Amino acid sequence: MLELRLDSNSFRGSFPHWIWEIRSLEILDLSNNSYNGSIPPCLRNITYFLRNNNFSGILPDVFLNATGLRALDVSRNRLEGKLPKTLINCMYMEFLNVEGNKFKDKFPAWLGSMPSLNVLILRSNQFYGPPRPLGFQNLKVIDVSHNDFTGTFQAFNFSSWFRMSQMTTLNPENDVIYMEYSIASFTFQNDMNAYSSSVEIVHKGVDTEFEKVRTDYTAIDFSRNRFYGKIPESIGLLKGLRFLNLSGNAFTSNIPQSLANLTNLEALDLSHNQLSGQIPPDLGELSFLSTMNFAHNNLEGPIPRGTQFQSQNCSSFMDNPKLYGLDDICRKTPVQNPRPQELEEVSEPEEEQVINWIAAGIAYGPGVFFGLLIGHIFISYKHKWFMERFRRNKPRVVIRSAR
16 A cells, blocks of 8 residues: 655645645545645545645535545645535545635535444534435544534434444543544554544533544534533433533424433533423443533433542533522632641742741841841852752653554
């Protein structure tokens, strides 16, 4: 397999046409540069990573014969128009990321017929209209946040999302396998021919960029749209789901009891909606659920007493006037009186100790001059001692970039 990586440089200008002279090229990475102009209409049947450039215009509708295309990342450019429907011919495509452009189109429901699609990122564009997410049997990550989608979820049939409905064993951090795109065998593996791409998703309330996507990572992000109506109970069928973000919409009615079936769920965000009723106490039985947010709704009744709820930040429940039980979560932990030995160690800041010592020397010493002299010597010594101690105890920060 031949791949050409020109990513993360300062290249400028138009798309480098000399690349087409490389006949056996199978992967092209021009990410994180300053290329501009249009993407040429002569794209070949190779995998493209064009992320974070200044490409503009439309994405050429040239994928009719691109049956071998495995991944396409054109995120964070200035592309506009509609997604080319010839992408439907990419039967082996697993990864499609068009985040951060100006695409303006209805929900591309036809992508649901792509049998291999694992990751679909439509985030931060101008997509609109009602959702029609049918199919998507192998989908593991979908992010349609920050668009103009509207309508109800009545048409959703989450039972067809086969991959998300399968229980998975969470891999420990020291035994992680990532989604990687091997052109030769095209399997998830760690070999010399593997290549991965990154996504940015709201992870536990924070915009997080993942340079690699774990194979056990499953996520739904429909936040910051105009969805309304009831959250369907069928969402509880997605037992392999780990992250669910429906915040910033206009969902009404009760929180589905079926969410308690999502035993792999780690993060749940239902904030900034119009949900009512009580918070299902069974959510406290989800042992992996470490982050949840119900703020800015119309919820009522008690906050469940389970450990998963009591460990949340107070802001996770704010602006629900009829919700009670916040005292245990929002109260500040009283400060305990320090023990005598702690008083000796941290009784006063270093600078205050020096000043008090000088004052004592002036007041009780053999003379003002002698006190000032000794104080000056002590300050110099203490300053050097403090700086040396600070240098020894200063934590080392090491930043590593994973590939």
